[in-house]
Amino acid sequence: AQKVTQAQTEISVVEKEDVTLDCVYETRDTTYYLFWYKQPPSGELVFLIRRNSFDEQNEISGRYSWNFQKSTSSFNFTITASQVVDSAVYFCALSEAGNQFYFGTGTSLTVIP
Amino acid sequence: DSGVTQTPKHLITATGQRVTLRCSPRSGDLSVYWYQQSLDQGLQFLIQYYNGEERAKGNILERFSAQQFPDLHSELNLSSLELGDSALYFCASNNTLAGGYSYNEQFFGPGTRLTVL
Numbered sequence: 001a002q003k004v005t006q007a008q009t010e011i012s013v014v015e016k017e018d019v020t021l022d023c024v025y026e027t028r029d030t031t032y033y034l035f036w037y038k039q040p041p042s043g044e045l046v047f048l049i050r051r052n053s054f055d056e057q058n059e060i061s062g063r064y065s066w067n068f069q070k071s072t073s074s075f076n077f078t079i080t081a082s083q084v085v086d087s088a089v090y091f092c093a094l095s096e097a098g099n100q101f102y103f104g105t106g107t108s109l110t111v112i113p
Numbered sequence: 114d115s116g117v118t119q120t121p122k123h124l125i126t127a128t129g130q131r132v133t134l135r136c137s138p139r140s141g142d143l144s145v146y147w148y149q150q151s152l153d154q155g156l157q158f159l160i161q162y163y164n165g166e167e168r169a170k171g172n173i174l175e176r177f178s179a180q181q182f183p184d185l186h187s188e189l190n191l192s193s194l195e196l197g198d199s200a201l202y203f204c205a206s207n208n209t210l211a212g213g214y215s216y217n218e219q220f221f222g223p224g225t226r227l228t229v230l
Contacts, residue, residue: 033216044115045203045221052216091156095216100169101146103156 003027004094006104013082014112021077021107023092029053034068034075035093039106045091051075082111116140117222119204125228131192134225136204138185144168144209145187146219147179151200162187163209194229201226 005024013019025034036048049059051068059066063080079086092104116139126132138145147159149172158171162181173179176194181187191198205219 031216035218037221043201043226044223045205046115047218047220050216050218100158100161100171101219102158103148105155 002104003102004092004104006090006092006107008107009105010108010110012110012112015084016081018078018080019082019109019111021079021090021092021109023075023077023104025073025075025092025094027073027094027096029096032094032096035095035101036066036075036077037091037093037103038088039091040088048077079109082109084111084113087111115220115222117204117206117220119202119222119225121225122223123226123228125230126194127230128194128196130194130229131190132194132227134189134191134202134204134227136187136189136206136222138187138204138206139220142206142208142220143185144207144215145181145185146205146207147173147187147189148203148205149200150203150224151197156203159189191227196229199227199229 003026032053034051038046056068065078067076087110089106089108091106094102118137120135143164146161149157159173160179161169165181176192179189201224203221203224205221207215207217207219209215
């Protein structure tokens, strides 16, 4: 079974629309961390956020916000007022036991001008 | 710029050959991770090294091997290459606690794109 599921393979939105990328994870650990990475067309993986399992506060950074809900094992990512530069593949990842990362299969976001 | 460097950027080779990919972690990072990203498999964890020792193993084929040197740079060796090995290979590093455990974010290099013809 997948430890990190990103059910949305591809999403297209028109510029200035809001978009939410879903991430559902699976773990039996009580201590774990969740991450989001962005992979723009240039190919590099850019770290966006880290969240630990004990902190369910939502986080906002500019146009980006993250909603962590342990009850549903979800860590969703919302981009407000999307821009063309947001076009990329976004990966959600889980780290448990301080060991390897488990990445989701990614969601490809296209923002249409 | 993440501070992680990888060489070469592109590599084209033939089936049956052997190649070596090189990675230098961020200054101060003791852990190096290798990932393979192919179109149909997503981002797959291969192996982690911590301060020269193998720390965790993922979906790494027996034809692949890695090592981390005293100066902390790492090399991923891919042998008996097959068409299906064509992929983007990433190296990542992070700040790790003693023993190689870490929940810290990993910082990724730009990747090496391997094409096997």
